[in-house]
Amino acid sequence: MSLLAEQRREVIVERVRAHGAVRVSELAEHLGVSEMTVRRDLDVLARRRLVDKVHGGATVIGDHTTTEPGFSAKAVREPAEKEAIAAAAAALVEPGAAVGLSAGTTTWRLAHRIARIPRLTVVTNSLAVAEALHTGGAESVGSTVILTGGVRTPSEALVGPVAIAALRSLNLEIVFLGVHGMSAAAGFSTPNMTERDTNRALVDAGRQLVVVADHTKWGTVGISTIAELGEADVLVTDSGLADVDRAVLDGEVDRVIVAGPEET
Template sequence: MSLLAEQRRDMIVETVRSRGAVRVSELAEGLGVSEMTVRRDLDVLARRRLIDKVHGGATAVGEPEERSTEEPGFSAKVTRELAEKDAIAAAAVDLVKPGAAVGLSAGTTTWRLAHRLTSVPRLTVVTNSLAVADVLHTDGDPGTTVILTGGSRTPSEALVGPVAVAALRSLNLDVVFLGVHGMSAATGFTTPNLTERETDRALVEAGQKLVVLADHTKWGIVGISTIAELAEADVLVTDDGLGPDEQAVLSGEVDRLIVAAVPEVPDE
């Protein structure tokens, strides 16, 4: 007899707490379900702060609940949900036409998109991200122009503040890709940095089309400041780790929801 989802998740939490850490493959074998089912359960439990999800498995919770002003550094976030971010970037690059004027906010998901944009010719890319600018300047098409705003540097490698805002307010972009710290039905797309919010807002207003890039772990996370309401997004690109209920909520708010399939990666 198969377990109900909540019974299965209770067993996962008990196993993780008793052992300290456990692999996805071990949980799948012990529960008699697929590894994808286990990963989805871990996502739910991680959002509830009952376990910490790590590559290939889960560990017992060690840190207090993430606060609305907590801002992890770029290096701390760059390896999180890497497969999901790559899948999102692969789907998002199809929204960019050669010769377009494109805005990219700071963030590790937009950074993954920047790697994809290196193959799109004759772009003009405006960004407040040092990491994004470096990728496009180093590996981009020879006909691509990269414009980096000035500003003060944040832990997420973003340039923010009045200099960045002033530069962005003078521009007209075809499409803006926005990475976010969190998203929810009540608070929209949010950031933990008040100054970065002002810069991101200026970037949003500079674009004719807004595309938000957010992997499934961003759902239910609330930063201190709202950048944009859900309904302001013309397109939201996420991954298939997002549950059907959450997808239904987002589909009712954004003009278009793109759910990128994440390839299965065998555990090492």
């Protein structure tokens, strides 16, 4: 019986590594076992540091500064926290504004929130963000969505010289930036150096920078810094951030918004 369990767990690890993220329901169907059995297997694998267990499934472990999880892998991480952050960030957007949204699963959730705000001009280098605005009805309320060109990354971003050239010609009122990590030493960072240059161009195009990052991003460091902590005018995070870490951010960022459960 234990051999069968170990074989099953090997299959789980292989599927997580192949797809970046898998759901409990998908694994249960594939393996022909109950979802409870899969959850127990994920507990074992998470303790062994072979996978990261998240709400509803598991994702690959990304501990390295150059590891870039795919969009689907990141989308299942901290969903409630990201929804809370998106709700709080959407309150900063006024009708008629020129807005920039970087790629990311938190900015993707924000896109759904602002799709019905009228007369926006939204510039993004994210295929997922552009689709969220389109399906959310942005055009029906008189908004314009501009998608930059570029080379596609695992996080569904369009990056490179084409995207950078497009962004450098723009003047935006507010830019929302999703990040891979944030720390006192490295600032806001990404594991993708090409994506860093594109995000930097987006930051430079905006008069106000709002970083949207859940508490798990604190202490994570990507290989390339997009911006120093002090460059953010606003940081929107969630209530999972430790008080000591909040104190560091309060000392660097003009305004820190902590989105609680009431924002969901």
